Amino acid sequence: MNENPMLPYLGKLVEVRDLAADIKLFRVEMLNGGGEAFRTFQPGQFAFVSAFGLGEAPFGIANAAGRGPAVDFAVARLGSVTTGLHELGEGDVIGVRGPLGNWFPMKKFQGKNLIVLGGGIGGAPLRPVIQHVLDNRSDYGTLTILWAARHPSLLVFTDEYDEWRAAPDTALHLTVDSPDEKWDHNVGLITQLLEKVSPSPENTVTITCGPPIMIHFVTKMLQEKMGFAPKNNYVTLEARMHCGMGKCGRCNMGEKLICVDGPVFNMEEVGGLMETFL
Secondary structure, eight states: OOSSTTSOEEEEEEEEEEEETTEEEEEEEEOTTHHHHTTTOOTTOEEEEEETTTEEEEEEBOSOGGGOSOEEEEEEOOSHHHHHHHTOOTTOEEEEEEEESOOOOHHHHTTSEEEEEEEGGGGGGGHHHHHHHHHTGGGSOOEEEEEEESSGGGOOOGGGHHHHHHSTTEEEEEEESSOOTTOOSEESOHHHHHHHHOOOOTTEEEEEESOHHHHHHHHHHHHHTSOOOGGGEEEEOOOOOSSSSSSSOTTEETTEEHHHHOSEEEHHHHGGGHHHHO
């Protein structure tokens, strides 16, 4: 981090492309010391991204550090900051403050089967987990990916599905709430897909990110119907953060502050606090 933790590094956009409807992927080359600061970021960490003159907003880092020196962010057009970012293109400069927060304990997961459950743009902070496992495939057991969105046009990283499917001991299951005429995969909520896949809890860790209501019902099903222990159900949470350093208190979930205690938790830590997050 900079000596002033509120001062962002500069980053040059080296690639901007459409990821899904009103969602863009920004690939950032870090400048003025940011390259060193982001050299060893971990799956699950996040950063604040600035559209100069408009403000900053937090985004989960959407790639694994081992995939190259650039840092990826998936940005949905939702407000003034994200709209300003969507109007930028390759060569433009943004601010990036981070990396922040904790991360998924990938070393602890070694030797275990992993189930990754992503809903909509909530798949962005899970992509680093998938990339890390694929790049270190022999360190992990089976990888099962359950990927959901309201509509096919909102599925993210569709150009990478073939890579995921081709990896050893890896399965990808897709579902949408409202299919179009070309859709030939599952239709329904991710909880329905989870029930259909019916994974075993034996030597298995789950990792979930999506809307809070999705996380609530997914973890409820995993624990109450499928026998997964809360300590083996990991989630990464999004919240209205302002400082990223635990000072403003905007991202509190009970006594937890998502920006510094998270955004990665297991349900043994926060299961009793999730109702306050919904």
